[in-house]
Amino acid sequence: MRDYVTFLFRVWRLSFQGSWKFYAWMTLLSAVSLLGLNAYAHQFVQGLQTSNMTNQVSWGAYIANFTFLVGVAAAAVMLVIPAYIYKKEYMHEVVLFGELLAIAVIVMCLLFVTVDLGHPERFHHMIPPFGIFNFPGSILSWDVIVLNGYLLLNMHIAGYLLYCRYQRRKPTKTFYIPFVFLSIVWAVSIHTVTAFLYVGLAGRSYWHHPLVPSRFLASAFVAGPSLMILAFQVIRRVTRYYIGDQPIFTLRMIMTVAMVINMFLLGCELFTEFYSPTQHAAAAHYLYFGLHGHHALVPWIWSAMALDFVGLALLISPLSRRIAGLNIACVACFIGIWIEKGFGLIIPGFVPSSLGQIVEYLPSLNETLVCLGIWAFGLLLFSWMLHVAIPIMNGSLRAQPELSTTNP
Amino acid sequence: MSHEPENSVSPKTIEQVYQPMNRRTFLKGTAAAMVGMAGLVAALKPLLALERGEVTLHDLLQKHYRELSPADLERIRKSLEAKCEAEYGVRPTIKDLKPLDGVGFGYALNLTRCIGCRKCAHACLAENNQSREDANDIEMSYIRVLEMNKGAINLETSNAYYDPEKVPQKDKYYMPVQCHQCAQSPCTKVCPVQATWQEKDGLVVVDYNWCIGCRYCMAACPYDARRFNFKKPTIKPEAINREQSYLSNRIRPKGVVEKCTFCLQRTRAGKYPACLEVCPTGARVFGNLLDPNSEINYILNNKRVYILKEDVGTQPRFYYFFDK
Structure with missing residues (x-):
């Protein structure tokens, strides 16, 4: 116990030590986070009138970002599976980073849901015995369970492994292996349940079809790995932790397969929407071509399509065998999927409204600042966790420093 | 590629972790913290x-409406009355009317008669204390009147924002839509905290003091029947209806969802809904579905009845019918 307190103390001290570049980076992220917090404080006082949401489009940028990020968090499983099921040794070098990313991203998800609430201070209404938890009726209550469960699972696994590494002892398998396997199933569940939030609503035909969860998973397994590929390169460039090319190219392979499936499912969706001219296709019409003179999302979705196709073309061609090509593919896929899965899924669900009226939506400045703040905070959290975890991983922070190799 | 990294956690900083804090780092840390x-x-x-x-x-600390003791509810109603007086300058009476035994409300609307005058939408505002900027602002009204093209019942080509000199227009007919008080209500099913539920007389109500404002019910509703208070309601003191009820027309706080309750504060006291009373053509029929001799049952048994979006499976208590 005392050792653990010392550990926490050292982690705390390490959190505030680093090069000037580290300080500059963390200060920048803190500043943007505070900007977002300020925007949120305005929203808290004035209500959601600070957003551009309306009775017709009652969910907007917050829920769009939330949906996308749940996928990124779930994608940590794409490091866990090669490492623990296929026993790829080189994936064990990086699997922890995937878990840390999942933690940061789930925190972002929870923040995005919280800022969307009209009465965040009544949050305890969901927690028995103070409140009433509408389980299993409401899919939102399922989502609360799976998201928080996933957060705890990853915190346990990552925290336990890091502490063992710090103490230089071999982790006890029964303490974490069952949780690792549970986390694989759990990762799939968080994104499936999030898809069911929308699929379950029979009144919104744009959401009410069974392809949504599969497409969610496919696109998640592109967006998540693309972020990790970029993160790994940053890690090996600015820290003393060696990450070889093998994990990166394993992720490239996963991304490629997932992207092909994602685009295939997109094709199926477009065929169903457009082949027969049904009224149910009105939302898709609005998204891709505009409806009755309203076009707000058209440039967005075609940018997303272009980015998706550039990403796909790079991934399946030899160009992405080189790091530069792969990086472009990652950025293109990440942004493309962010648009099509966030805005491209949420907003057309409300346009036209359930009574056929068209009210358009793009986020307000205040909403955008809150979103930016949460992204910055997530990045801040991930950077901090890496800053602390990497010295433990490479052995420079350990229980008995006199054995340290970093001090020749 | 070179992996000789520039190290952000240099051996020197790691060493500092193991040493006691000195005066300089302490001062630096304090300054940064400030x-x-x-x-x-x-x-x-x-x-x-x-x-x-x-x-x-x-x-x-307030509990859910259905868990409140009579004494608690009494105290809360009084404090809400005082709050309304302090904020809006008018002291209302906030009642708590319970559902009546042997009553299940039903509503039918005659599409042949409706002329699209929107008197119902305005009466709804006057009765239910919704937020509005001026008399023409009917966004928060629980009734949306759709102008439909003759020849089909097609919502996609309908217009809720029609504004001609005179109604009815020649090639149009009109379809008011409000909460259908569905027996299989998607809105109550999805609410994560059960802040909205169906009472035994069929009315779907909201506990405004319990709603967390997630708006999932709005996404679930196929009839666009729910409104959200994006801001604290604006309503002029002279426009406030003082006859209020806890689960219906009391002035809402900001950040919660509200909806049509078939004017619960009136109908549970034996009156008709405000939208029915104001209708100049008698297009609206309201009554007790459990009473076999009621007018509403006569309509359902003898007229050509249409249920909006019957395919969604919501089993509404709101029906449309035609005369000829």
Whole structure:
């Protein structure tokens, strides 16, 4: 116990030590986070009138970002599976980073849901015995369970492994292996349940079809790995932790397969929407071509399509065998999927409204600042966790420093 | 590629972790912490504009409507009355009317007769104390009247924002839509905290003091029947209806969802809904579905009845019918 307190103390001290570049980076992220917090404080006082949401489009940028990020968090499983099921040794070098990313991203998800609430201070209404938890009726209550469960699972696994590494002892398998396997199933569940939030609503035909969860998973397994590929390169460039090319190219392979499936499912969706001219296709019409003179999302979705196709073309061609090509593919896929899965899924669900009226939506400045703040905070959290975890991983922070190799 | 990294966690900084804190690092840390705190305080400054009593401990500890004791409810109703007087300058009477035994409300609307005058939508505002900027602002009304093209019942080509000189227009007919008080209500099913539920007379109500404002019910509703208070309601004192009820037309706080309750404050006291009373053509029929001799049952048994979006499976208590 005392050792653990010392550990926490050292982690705390390490959190505030680093090069000037580290300080500059963390200060920048803190500043943007505070900007977002300020925007949120305005929203808290004035209500959601600070957003551009309306009775017709009652969910907007917050829920769009939330949906996308749940996928990124779930994608940590794409490091866990090669490492623990296929026993790829080189994936064990990086699997922890995937878990840390999942933690940061789930925190972002929870923040995005919280800022969307009209009465965040009544949050305890969901927690028995103070409140009433509408389980299993409401899919939102399922989502609360799976998201928080996933957060705890990853915190346990990552925290336990890091502490063992710090103490230089071999982790006890029964303490974490069952949780690792549970986390694989759990990762799939968080994104499936999030898809069911929308699929379950029979009144919104744009959401009410069974392809949504599969497409969610496919696109998640592109967006998540693309972020990790970029993160790994940053890690090996600015820290003393060696990450070889093998994990990166394993992720490239996963991304490629997932992207092909994602685009295939997109094709199926477009065929169903457009082949027969049904009224149910009105939302898709609005998204891709505009409806009755309203076009707000058209440039967005075609940018997303272009980015998706550039990403796909790079991934399946030899160009992405080189790091530069792969990086472009990652950025293109990440942004493309962010648009099509966030805005491209949420907003057309409300346009036209359930009574056929068209009210358009793009986020307000205040909403955008809150979103930016949460992204910055997530990045801040991930950077901090890496800053602390990497010295433990490479052995420079350990229980008995006199054995340290970093001090020749 | 070179992996000779520039190290952000140099051996020197790691060594510092193991040494006791010295005066210099302590002072540096304190200074940084103060700058951080100043930033945090500056960011949270808008919170100073919060009105006093907006978030009180009483509110936070209040239980769900269905778990309140009669004494608690009494106290809360009185404090809401006082709050309304303090904020809007008018003291209302907030009642708590319970569902009546042997009553299941039903509503039918005659599409042959409706002329699209929107009197119902305006009467709804006058009765139910919704937020509005001026007399023409009917966005928060629980009734949306759709102008439909003759020849089909097609919502996609309907227009809720029609504004001709005179109604009815020649090639149009009109379809008012409000909460259908569905027996299989998607809105109550999805609410994560059961802040909205169906009462035994069929009315779907909201506990405004329990709603967390997630708006999932709005996404679930196929009839666009729910409204959200994006801001604190604006309503002129002279426009306030003082006859209020806890689960229906009392003035809502900001950040919660509200909806049509078939004017629960009237109908549970034996009156007709405001939208029915004001209708100049007698297009609206309201009554007790459980009474075999009621007018509503006569209509359902003898007229050509149409249920909006029957395919969604919501089993509404609101019906449309045609005369000829």
